[in-house]
Amino acid sequence: MTTPESQPVPSTATSQPLRILITGSAGFVGSHLVERFLNEGHTVIGVDNYISGQVSNTDLFRDHPRFTFIEADVSHGIPYTGDKLDWVMHFASPASPPHYQQFPVETLMVGAQGTQNGLELAHAHGAGFFLASTSEVYGDPHVHPQPETYWGNVNPIGVRSCYDEAKRYAEAITMAYHRSRGVNTRIIRIFNTYGPRMRPDDGRVITNFVHQALRGEPLTVYGDGSQTRSFQYIDSLIEGITRLMFVEYHYPVNLGNESEITMLDLANCVSSLLNIGVEIKNFDLPIDDPTQRKPSLAISEKILGKIEQTSLDDGLKRIVCMIEHEISESVESS
Amino acid sequence: MTTPESQPVPSTATSQPLRILITGSAGFVGSHLVERFLNEGHTVIGVDNYISGQVSNTDLFRDHPRFTFIEADVSHGIPYTGDKLDWVMHFASPASPPHYQQFPVETLMVGAQGTQNGLELAHAHGAGFFLASTSEVYGDPHVHPQPETYWGNVNPIGVRSCYDEAKRYAEAITMAYHRSRGVNTRIIRIFNTYGPRMRPDDGRVITNFVHQALRGEPLTVYGDGSQTRSFQYIDSLIEGITRLMFVEYHYPVNLGNESEITMLDLANCVSSLLNIGVEIKNFDLPIDDPTQRKPSLAISEKILGKIEQTSLDDGLKRIVCMIEHEISESVESS
Secondary structure, three states, rough: OOOOOOOOOOOHHHOOOOOOOOOOOOOOOHHHHHHHHOOOOEEEEEEEEOOOOOOHHHOOOOOOOOOEEEEEHHHHHOOOOOOOOOOOEOOOOOOHHHHHHHHHHHHHHHHHHHHHHHHHHHHHHOOEEEEEEEEEHHHHHOOOOOOOOOOOEEOOOOOOOHHHHHHHHHHHHHHHHHHOOOOEEEEEEOOOOOOOOOOOOOHHHHHHHHHHHHHHOOEEEOOOOOOEEEEHHHHHHHHHHHHHHOOOOOOEEEEEEOOEHHHHHHHHHHHHHHOOOOOOEEEEEOOOOOOOOEEEOOOHHHHHHHOOOOOOOHHHHHHHHHHHHHEEEHHHHO | OOOOOOOOOOOOHOOOOOOEEEEEOOOOHHHHHHHHHHHOOOEEEEOOOOOOOOHHHHHHHOOOEEEEEEEHHHHHHHOOOOOOOEEEOOOOOOHHHHHHHHHHHHHHHHHHHHHHHHHOOOOOOOOOEOOOOOOOHHEOOOOOOOOOOOOOOOOOOOOOOHHHHHHHHHHHHHHHHHHHHHHHHEEEEEEEEOOOOOOOOOHHHHHHHHEEEEEEEOOEEOOOOOOOOOOHHHHHHHHHHHOOOOOOOOOEEEEEOOEEEEEHHHHHHHHHHHHOOOEEEEEEEOOOOOOOOOOOOOHHHHHOOOOOOOOOOHHHHHHHHHHHHHHHHHHHHH
């Protein structure tokens, strides 16, 4: 097995300058990709329609000489007419349950038409196509941890299906373009990820807990809190993505952290980090909420090498600092 | 439970004349729907692009005063500008593995864009939308027989996924339009169906066996032939469809036959029917071929009443007669 110590896996850090179009560039993951690629000397074209992305994430790079931004809904086409692209990276989609359930049709469309428009653009440019898929394709899994060969357990007609089925479709059409039209494709299945630039209102558990704790509110736990998740810090995800671009592997690759934690333990972590008494408010489990989710990383480590993971403790400390900073700034400016 | 004897379930046979648009009108199921609706006094607009439908199926109705045909690819829009529709029935899609694997991208598109175009048209007309989904959404099932509540076991990146995932997506977007835009939707999951007007080259087992037997060739059986299917004759499917139009039920409904048969027994049936010695040629099982498939009909019978099934013996006899007739006609005309 290749390890980064013995034989570094190539990544965008060591490559010739590339021209990379990123859909969802104003989103959480997309904006970190933009940052990484710009830092490494590449040219980036960001595309977003701000349905869930944030203008502030575009503002970070707006003045960068190698960054261009196109405001567009990629489900209706990608209006790029510039020089030859090396990569089309499709990271556009609402991704948290409150967002995609607010925009079910748009979420379905960005998985189908959006993915196809990206594939067509990549095909026209002879570029690679990189699909951000999700651990949600495993649904509420009966196999634990989840290897990429597991076919999943998704409710096709449930309230989450607008996201889960859209991503399964996106994988299917990506494979179809690879098999029948020779597009050089990549597919990653992203497990729970956290870090700076997550929307405070996106309803994901880590931002929820930290905001609630800082406001002195009880932490909302769904069900009995025994359901588990595994969280990776954004840096590890970005590292995995940039390595995979240089490996000729067209099947899905899990990117995530194998460390698993119950929601109750996570609540305790956040509370002790902030040195507050833990107070929990229990709500009913949302419909079709998965009870456990943890990646098998065997394939990822085999083809990409082991990716260093920020510990949950360190990651949470960074998030708390960042959110405290944001709150103090907003208080000062008000 | 409602039974047809005690309390007839309404169907199109007893309704006021309706204006019904059918996508895939030149296909196997679509053309039988056209026939039934025309016979009952309704107005039918057929739409097909002949990617897998047959011009001969349009010719059957071309001169009918209440039939209009539009040649169009519904994935790119449904160019209907006529009077207010009562129903949009989406039956367009390649449906047999050799066809959809020949047209993977088109199959994915008719499930996504095609379904959405149908939903938009129905929404614009205040019409009902009827989705032809499939037992393939259950994939290679771990639950047997399959109730509608079973979430399935589908390989999202396999060679069959262009069909299976397209149909799962079609169900998801149909539910999304029902939930978020109030479209009056129906979803059926069609199990193996046979009858007149199946394409001789569609690769489905019954037509394969009968054609091979009549040509004196060995019957091709994949694997050891122990995999099972359950076959319904087309008339029962059409009856189920027309009843469901009058029941306000928006979740998927299985339509099929509970009688299960192994492929080897089916080969024996066909051979004995034709009074020939059975000769079998074994091939490897295709990738991701389901080992068993049988509907649970509990929901169907509860809401639609029991639908009479033509026995396999009678159905096969009709198919053999029909194919013999076609062959003799083509011999005479050659």
